Amino acid sequence: MSPLIEVTKKDVVSETWEEPFYLNMGPQHPSTHGVLRIVLHLEGETIVDCDPIVGYLHRGVEKLGENLNYNQAIILSDRLDYIASVANNTAFALAFEKIFNLKVPRRAQLLRTIVCEMARICNHLLWLATHALDIGAMTVFLYCFRDREWLLNVFEKICGARLTHSYVRVGGVRLDFTSEIIDELYKFTEEFPNRILDYETLIDVNRIWLKRTKGIAVVSAEEAINLGLTGPCLRGSGVPYDVRKFRPYDAYEEVSFIVPTGKNGDTYDRYRVRMEELRQANSIIRQCLDKLPETEGQPVVADNAPDLLIPEKRKSAVALPHPKKGYFFKAKEEDVVPPGEAFASIESPKGELAVYVVSDGSNKPWRLRIRTPSFVHISAIPDLTRGHLIADLVAIIGTLDVVLGDSDR
Amino acid sequence: MEELLQELQEKFSTVILTVETAKKDLPTLICKREGFLEFIKYLKEEKGFDYLIDLCGVDYLNYKYKNFEERFEVVYHLYSIPNKHFLRIKVRISESDCWQYSVTPLYKTANWFERECYDMFGIRFKGHPDLRRVLMPPDWEGYPLRKDYPLFLEPEKDWEPYKELVEKYQKERGS
Amino acid sequence: MEWSSWYSIIFNFILMVIACLVVAGIGLLHVAYLTYAERKIIARMQQRLGPNRVGPRGLLQPFADMIKLLGKEDLTPSGVDKPIFWTAPLISLVCAGTGLALIPLWSKFVLSNINVGLLFILALSALSSYGVILSGWGSNSRYAFLGGLRASAQVISYEIAMSLSLLSVVLMAGSLNLQDIVKAQLNTPYKIYIIPQIVAFVVFIISAIAECNRTPFDLPECENELVAGYFVEYAAMKFSIFYLAEYFGMIVMSALAVTCFLGGWAGPFEIPYVPFFWFLVKLYLLLFFYIWVRATLPRYRYDQLMGLGWKVLIPVALANLFVTAVFKLIL
Numbered sequence: 001m002s003p004l005i006e007v008t009k010k011d012v013v014s015e016t017w018e019e020p021f022y023l024n025m026g027p028q029h030p031s032t033h034g035v036l037r038i039v040l041h042l043e044g045e046t047i048v049d050c051d052p053i054v055g056y057l058h059r060g061v062e063k064l065g066e067n068l069n070y071n072q073a074i075i076l077s078d079r080l081d082y083i084a085s086v087a088n089n090t091a092f093a094l095a096f097e098k099i100f101n102l103k104v105p106r107r108a109q110l111l112r113t114i115v116c117e118m119a120r121i122c123n124h125l126l127w128l129a130t131h132a133l134d135i136g137a138m139t140v141f142l143y144c145f146r147d148r149e150w151l152l153n154v155f156e157k158i159c160g161a162r163l164t165h166s167y168v169r170v171g172g173v174r175l176d177f178t179s180e181i182i183d184e185l186y187k188f189t190e191e192f193p194n195r196i197l198d199y200e201t202l203i204d205v206n207r208i209w210l211k212r213t214k215g216i217a218v219v220s221a222e223e224a225i226n227l228g229l230t231g232p233c234l235r236g237s238g239v240p241y242d243v244r245k246f247r248p249y250d251a252y253e254e255v256s257f258i259v260p261t262g263k264n265g266d267t268y269d270r271y272r273v274r275m276e277e278l279r280q281a282n283s284i285i286r287q288c289l290d291k292l293p294e295t296e297g298q299p300v301v302a303d304n305a306p307d308l309l310i311p312e313k314r315k316s317a318v319a320l321p322h323p324k325k326g327y328f329f330k331a332k333e334e335d336v337v338p339p340g341e342a343f344a345s346i347e348s349p350k351g352e353l354a355v356y357v358v359s360d361g362s363n364k365p366w367r368l369r370i371r372t373p374s375f376v377h378i379s380a381i382p383d384l385t386r387g388h389l390i391a392d393l394v395a396i397i398g399t400l401d402v403v404l405g406d407s408d409r
Numbered sequence: 410m411e412e413l414l415q416e417l418q419e420k421f422s423t424v425i426l427t428v429e430t431a432k433k434d435l436p437t438l439i440c441k442r443e444g445f446l447e448f449i450k451y452l453k454e455e456k457g458f459d460y461l462i463d464l465c466g467v468d469y470l471n472y473k474y475k476n477f478e479e480r481f482e483v484v485y486h487l488y489s490i491p492n493k494h495f496l497r498i499k500v501r502i503s504e505s506d507c508w509q510y511s512v513t514p515l516y517k518t519a520n521w522f523e524r525e526c527y528d529m530f531g532i533r534f535k536g537h538p539d540l541r542r543v544l545m546p547p548d549w550e551g552y553p554l555r556k557d558y559p560l561f562l563e564p565e566k567d568w569e570p571y572k573e574l575v576e577k578y579q580k581e582r583g584s
Numbered sequence: 585m586e587w588s589s590w591y592s593i594i595f596n597f598i599l600m601v602i603a604c605l606v607v608a609g610i611g612l613l614h615v616a617y618l619t620y621a622e623r624k625i626i627a628r629m630q631q632r633l634g635p636n637r638v639g640p641r642g643l644l645q646p647f648a649d650m651i652k653l654l655g656k657e658d659l660t661p662s663g664v665d666k667p668i669f670w671t672a673p674l675i676s677l678v679c680a681g682t683g684l685a686l687i688p689l690w691s692k693f694v695l696s697n698i699n700v701g702l703l704f705i706l707a708l709s710a711l712s713s714y715g716v717i718l719s720g721w722g723s724n725s726r727y728a729f730l731g732g733l734r735a736s737a738q739v740i741s742y743e744i745a746m747s748l749s750l751l752s753v754v755l756m757a758g759s760l761n762l763q764d765i766v767k768a769q770l771n772t773p774y775k776i777y778i779i780p781q782i783v784a785f786v787v788f789i790i791s792a793i794a795e796c797n798r799t800p801f802d803l804p805e806c807e808n809e810l811v812a813g814y815f816v817e818y819a820a821m822k823f824s825i826f827y828l829a830e831y832f833g834m835i836v837m838s839a840l841a842v843t844c845f846l847g848g849w850a851g852p853f854e855i856p857y858v859p860f861f862w863f864l865v866k867l868y869l870l871l872f873f874y875i876w877v878r879a880t881l882p883r884y885r886y887d888q889l890m891g892l893g894w895k896v897l898i899p900v901a902l903a904n905l906f907v908t909a910v911f912k913l914i915l
Binding site for chain 2: 052055058060062063066067098113222225226227228229239241245246314339341342343345352354356358360361366367369371375376379380383408409
C-alpha cells in the first residue's frame with residue numbers, strides 16, 4: 001500500500017491536525033495519457049506530495065519475450081511504445097544482431113534510419129497535440145493529427161500497418177521501399193517545415209502558453225541526469241546527450257544533424273527542443289533519401305540472418321571412434337544462437353530505449369530486459385511536481401511525454 | 410578505458426572479482442556485494458559515472474553455461490556522459506541471502522529500477538527508501554520473472570481482492 | 585373595481601405570459617443553435633467537418649442531442665446530498681436565463697423594464713455561482729469539490745471587475761435602467777459607448793468570459809485537470825440543464841454587452857419590419873468572438889487567473905471609473 005494512503009489511517013487527536021486532502025487522479029482520467037494513476041496530496045491546489053502508481057497496463061512483455069523466439073520478440077516490441085513502434089523494433093533488432101554477430105547491409109541501415117526519424121516525427125506530433133490539449137489549446141491538436149495522418153499513410157504503404165509496424169527484423173528490414181514511397185517522402189519533407197511554422201505561430205507567441213510553460217518543472221542538468229531523464233527532457237536542461245551522437249547506430253554516423261539543447265530546463269525549453277528535433281528529423285530523412293539511390297538493388301536483409309522461425313534445436317553429426325567398426329556418427333545438439341549477452345540502446349523519440357539480452361544458446365532469449373524511457377520519466381514525476389499546482393501536474397505529465405504501454409511493458 | 414579498468418582493479422582489488430573485456434560488447438566487472446557501495450560511490454564521484462542507464466536482475470537458475478554458484482545477478486549499466494565511458498557491473502546474489510545494497514541515495518533513477526527488480530525477482534535492496542511492488546499489484550504472490558515461476562496459473566485460483574469484492578457486493582445486494 | 589380594468593389586467597397578464605414564452609422559446613432556440621454554431625465554427629477552424637449527419641448540413645443535430653440527453657437514464661450517485669444535488673442545476677439555469685427578461689431587445693420590447701435592471705442582472709450572475717458551488721459541494725466528489733471552489737473564487741473576483749466596468753457606463757448614462765442606457769448612448773456624439781469606454785468594454789468582455797466559465801477561463805470545469813469539474817457526477821437531464829445554463833449565460837452576457845456598449849437595437853440605418861436586426865447582428869458577432877477565443881487560446885492556470893483578475897482587471901477598471909468620473913465633473 002502506498003505510504004501516502006496510510007497517513008489517512010493515522011488517528012491524530014490534535015486540534016491543529018487537519019485531514020489531508022487526497023485526490024486520486026487516474027487510472028481513468030483524460031490527461032494522464034493512458035492508465036497512469038497518481039495519488040495527490042494537496043494543500044489547496046498545491047501539490048505537497050504525489051505518488052505515481054503504474055502497472056495497470058502490465059502485460060509481462062519481458063516474461064513473454066523469454067518464452068518466444070527472437071523474431072517473435074520483435075513483434076512484442078511494437079506493443080511497448082505504440083506511438084513510435086519502429087524505434088522499439090530497431091532497439092530489439094540491434095541487441096539481437098549483437099548476439100547473432102550480424103552485419104546489417106547499408107541499404108537496410110538507411111531505411112531503418114528513415115523509418116526511425118519518421119517515427120520520431122509521428123511521436124513528437126502526437127506529443128505536441130496532447131501537450132497542447134492538456135494546456136487547453138484545442139486547435140493545435142487537430143493540426144498535428146492531420147500531419148501525423150500523412151505519415152501514418154506512408155507507413156501503411158511501407159509495411160501495411162499504421163501503428164504496430166514490425167518493419168525491422170533481425171538482420172535488416174522486412175521490405176524495400178518502392179519508388180512511390182520515396183516520392184511521397186520527398187513531398188512530405190518538402191512540405192513539413194512549413195507545417196512546423198504553422199504550429200509555432202499558433203502557440204509560440206501566445207502569452208498564455210508562455211505563462212503556462214515557462215518556469216514550470218525546472219530541472220537542473222545534474223538533477224536531470226541523476227533522475228535518469230533522457231531524450232528531449234534531458235536536452236532541455238542543457239545536456240547534449242544523444243545516443244545518436246554518443247554511440248551511433250545504423251546510418252546516423254553518415255548524416256549530419258545538430259542536437260538541440262535548452263538552457264533553463266523548464267517545460268518551455270523542452271517544447272523548443274522537440275520542435276527543433278522535428279526539423280532535424282526532417283532533414284535526416286531528406287539526407288537518407290538522397291543516399292538511397294547509391295544503394296539501389298542491394299539486399300535489405302543480411303545473408304546470414306536467422307529465419308523468421310528459428311528452429312528450437314539443431315543437431316549435427318559428430319564422428320566418434322567405434323570399438324569394432326572403426327567409427328560411428330552421433331547426433332550432437334548444437335547451439336542455435338551464440339550464447340552471450342548484449343546491450344543495445346537507441347535514441348527513441350521519448351528518450352533512451354535500452355535492451356539487454358542474455359542468450360543461453362537456445363532460440364529464445366534467456367533474459368530480455370527493456371529499459372524504457374517512460375518508466376524512468378514517470379518515476380521522476382514526484383520530484384518535478386512538488387510545490388506546483390494541479391494544472392501544472394497536467395503540463396508536467398505532458399512535457400515528460402510518457403506512454404503507459406512503454407512504461408508498464 | 411583500459412587504464413581506468415586497471416586503476417579500478419588495483420584500487421578495489423577486494424571488491425572486483427574479475428574483469429571481462431574479451432568477447433564482450435562492454436567491459437564487464439563482476440563485483441562482490443561487500444564493499445560494493447564504496448565502489449559505486451567512487452565511480453560516481455571520482456570517475457564521472459553520473460548516469461545509471463539501467464539496473465536489472467537476471468535469474469540464472471539452470472543456465473547452461475553457468476560457471477558460478479549464485480542464482481541471481483544484478484546488472485548495472487553505468488555511463489559517464491562527460492568521458493563517454495561505459496561499464497557493465499554485475500553483482501551475484503545467492504537465493505538464500507537474497508539482498509543487495511541500494512544505490513538509490515546515489516542515483517535517483519535507481520529508485521524504481523530497484524522496486525521493479527524486487528517486484529520481479531524478490532531481491533531486497535537494503536537502504537531503499539520505499540521498497541514495494543511497482544508493476545504487479547501490492548498483494549501479488551511470487552516473483553514473476555523468476556525461472557521457476559509458472560507460466561500459467563491454475564485457472565480456478567482467483568485473485569483474492571477480486572473475490573472479496575464480489576462477496577462484499579453480493580452481501581450488499583442481499584441485504 | 586370595474587370589470588373593464590379587470591379585463592385589462594387579465595389581458596395584460598396573458599400578453600405578458602405570451603411574451604415570456606416567446607422570449608424563452610427564442611432564447612432556447614438560440615442556445616440550441618449556438619451549440620451547433622460552436623461545433624461547426626470550431627470544426628471549420630480546425631479543418632474538420634463538424635456535425636453533418638442529422639438533417640441537411642447537420643442542422644437538426646441540436647434536437648438529436650436533446651432527445652438523446654432526455655432519453656438517458658437519470659443517474660444519482662449513492663453518496664450525494666440529494667436535495668442540493670437536485671436544486672443546483674435549477675439554480676444555475678434560472679439565474680442564467682432570467683437575465684434575458686431585462687434586456688431591451690427593441691425600444692418598444694422589453695419584458696420587464698425595471699429601474700435597477702443592470703443591478704438585477706449583476707445580482708443574478710452572482711447568484712448563478714451558487715448553482716456551481718452547491719453542485720460541487722453536493723456531489724460528494726473531490727473533483728467536483730475542487731471545481732466548485734475554483735468557481736466560487738473566480739466568479740467573485742471577476743464579478744468585481746465586471747461591476748466596475750459597468751459602473752463607468754452607468755456614470756455616463758446616469759441611469760441603471762437598461763433602456764435608458766441605450767437611449768443615453770444614442771444622444772452622445774459617438775452613438776455607442778464602446779468608443780469612450782473601450783477600456784471598460786475590454787474589461788467587461790474578459791470578465792464575461794470568466795463569468796461564463798469559458799476557455800481560457802474554464803477552470804471550474806476544465807476537462808484536462810478536473811475531468812469535468814463541478815458537474816462531473818451529473819448525467820442526462822441534470823447535465824443538460826448545466827449545459828443550457830452555460831449557453832444562456834453566454835447569450836445574456838453578450839446581450840448585456842450589446843446593450844451597454846454597442847448601442848442596443850440602434851443601427852446605422854433602419855431595416856423595415858425587422859426591429860431586432862441590429863441587436864441580433866451585434867449579438868452574433870459577440871457570440872462568434874466567444875467561439876473564436878475558445879478555438880484559439882490555451883487555458884490559464886488558477887493562480888494566474890486570479891492574478892489577472894485582481895492585479896490587472898480591477899485596477900484598470902477602477903482607473904477607468906475614476907477618469908470617467910473626472911470627465912463627467914468637468915463636462
